[in-house]
Amino acid sequence: MPEVVVCGAGIAGVSAAFHLTRMGIEDVVIVDPLPPLSLTSDKSTECYRNWWPSEAMVSLMGRSIDLLDDYARESGNVFGLNRRGYLYLTGDPQRLDDMRSSAEAASAAGAGALRVHRTASAGYQPAALQGFEDAPGGADLFLDGDTMRRQFPFLSDAIVGGLHARTAGWLSAQQLGMWFFEQALQAGASFVRAEIAGVHTSQGRVRGVALNGEGSIDSRALVNAAGPHLGHVGRMVGVELPVESEVHAKAAFRDHLGVFPREAPMIISSDPQRISWSAEEAALLRAEGRDELTDLMPPGCHGRPEGGDDSPWGLGLWEYQLDVREPEWPVPTDPLYPEVVLRGLAAVVPALAAYQERLPEVVVDAGYYTKTVENRPLACPVGPAGSYVCGALSGFGIMAACAVGELVAGSIAGFEPPAWAHWFDLRRYEDPAYARWAAGATDSGQL
Numbered sequence: 203m204p205e206v207v208v209c210g211a212g213i214a215g216v217s218a219a220f221h222l223t224r225m226g227i228e229d230v231v232i233v234d235p236l237p238p239l240s241l242t243s244d245k246s247t248e249c250y251r252n253w254w255p256s257e258a259m260v261s262l263m264g265r266s267i268d269l270l271d272d273y274a275r276e277s278g279n280v281f282g283l284n285r286r287g288y289l290y291l292t293g294d295p296q297r298l299d300d301m302r303s304s305a306e307a308a309s310a311a312g313a314g315a316l317r318v319h320r321t322a323s324a325g326y327q328p329a330a331l332q333g334f335e336d337a338p339g340g341a342d343l344f345l346d347g348d349t350m351r352r353q354f355p356f357l358s359d360a361i362v363g364g365l366h367a368r369t370a371g372w373l374s375a376q377q378l379g380m381w382f383f384e385q386a387l388q389a390g391a392s393f394v395r396a397e398i399a400g401v402h403t404s405q406g407r408v409r410g411v412a413l414n415g416e417g418s419i420d421s422r423a424l425v426n427a428a429g430p431h432l433g434h435v436g437r438m439v440g441v442e443l444p445v446e447s448e449v450h451a452k453a454a455f456r457d458h459l460g461v462f463p464r465e466a467p468m469i470i471s472s473d474p475q476r477i478s479w480s481a482e483e484a485a486l487l488r489a490e491g492r493d494e495l496t497d498l499m500p501p502g503c504h505g506r507p508e509g510g511d512d513s514p515w516g517l518g519l520w521e522y523q524l525d526v527r528e529p530e531w532p533v534p535t536d537p538l539y540p541e542v543v544l545r546g547l548a549a550v551v552p553a554l555a556a557y558q559e560r561l562p563e564v565v566v567d568a569g570y571y572t573k574t575v576e577n578r579p580l581a582c583p584v585g586p587a588g589s590y591v592c593g594a595l596s597g598f599g600i601m602a603a604c605a606v607g608e609l610v611a612g613s614i615a616g617f618e619p620p621a622w623a624h625w626f627d628l629r630r631y632e633d634p635a636y637a638r639w640a641a642g643a644t645d646s647g648q649l
């Protein structure tokens with residue numbers, strides 16, 4: 203009888219399985235009707251950062267990134283970890299002040315030193331294009347647009363400053379996930395292509411799982427890593443997990459004009475903006491009932507170059523519609539998404555306006571951010587003995603995967619949890635003060 207069944211071969215499930223085998227629990231069965239990483243985990247922008255507004259998330263991501271560095275070293279960096287950073291930008295002096303306050307808060311929460319550059323950027327260390335060793339930590343805050351443009355000449359003249367968070371960058375989520383998966387299989391884990399349809403329990407303990415039409419697997423423990431189906435699988439152990447799913451899309455565009463800077467970090471516009479439609483376009487949008495696209499749009503449009511130096515691809519994302527729903531496939535997306543995103547990105551990288559007349563080749567894919575009310579994950583025991591959850595990974599599942607997988611595996615293996623583990627335990631909501639704060643939390647730091 204296997205020790206542990208892991209429900210789901212997304213990044214959370216394969217990380218949990220990998221960490222279980224590393225902790226000496228090798229009798230692990232990963233169960234998923236789909237190929238590994240193919241539901242949500244291959245839809246991501248694959249970015250990571252330790253720069254979060256709360257000590258809870260800074261602790262989690264700090265641990266996760268330390269592990270990412272270790273695994274990159276161990277694997278010969280098969281997953282292409284870089285440390286180009288996240289570049290948060292604003293054209294609004296007031297927002298720059300706010301950026302400074304929140305940067306001081308993130309720094310105080312443990313995200314690293316804040317270096318402030320006014321009219322000169324002496325001491326600013328540009329990011330290497332590849333690799334992650336010897337990169338500076340913390341963040342560089344630019345309080346002057348011209349100083350910033352000397353480092354990032356592709357930025358719009360309207361930018362008055364911004365923040366370059368340095369313990370950040372991107373990687374190949376598919377390669378990282380497959381490395382976890384293959385390492386786990388080599389250590390003794392196995393993979394079964396099936397859907398878990400029910401959980402057997404008796405005397406308050408998990409005894410195994412029923413498979414959809416294909417028998418059952420006895421086991422002593424179950425890890426619910428079902429991604430957008432977290433709530434459904436939670437109900438199989440009699441637990442109502444407090445999660446919801448939001449649609450999030452991503453546009454990959456072929457930059458055939460070569461106008462998107464290949465050397466860029468992850469670029470984020472922190473300002474709300476009005477898209478510069480022509481009068482005719484705006485009238486057409488209004489006639490189609492798309493007035494929201496002609497109004498002030500929310501902040502958060504972001505993008506980055508994708509692939510190696512000679513790749514023509516870029517990525518752009520902007521969640522200008524909040525679409526919370528029961529997950530369904532194919533994931534519904536706005537047909538105007540690529541055009542809106544490219545126009546939004548052109549506000550910070552004006553060269554992208556070259557695509558306003560004619561869109562480049564674009565591929566849109568989408569998935570769900572499955573999240574808790576305050577946007578912190580669940581990595582803990584839940585319900586009957588032997589039942590665990592590893593999910594609610596929202597828009598940070600790739601960057602958090604190492605830490606949540608380790609946390610859940612450690613809990614099963616009986617290791618002492620780190621001091622910050624309670625922030626990711628479902629029982630946090632039993633504290634009325636926490637539950638009140640969580641219900642009203644407004645800045646989760648999520649893109």
Ligand SMILES: Cc1cc2nc3c(=O)[nH]c(=O)nc-3n(C[C@H](O)[C@H](O)[C@H](O)COP(=O)(O)OP(=O)(O)OC[C@H]3O[C@@H](n4cnc5c(N)ncnc54)[C@H](O)[C@@H]3O)c2cc1C
Binds near residue numbers: 214240452599600601
């Ligand atoms: C557009 C977009 C951009 C993103 N960008 C980033 C980013 O830059 N950085 C970052 O860190 N994160 C990002 N994310 C978030 C990240 O992709 C997710 O948090 C992460 O992939 C979730 O992983 P998961 O393993 O929990 O879920 P999934 O990858 O969805 O895996 C869950 C698996 O469980 C299986 N399953 C479900 N029910 C059952 C069942 N009953 N029996 C067996 N198997 C079952 C499913 O088939 C699936 O394979 C992004 C997400 C999106 C959509």
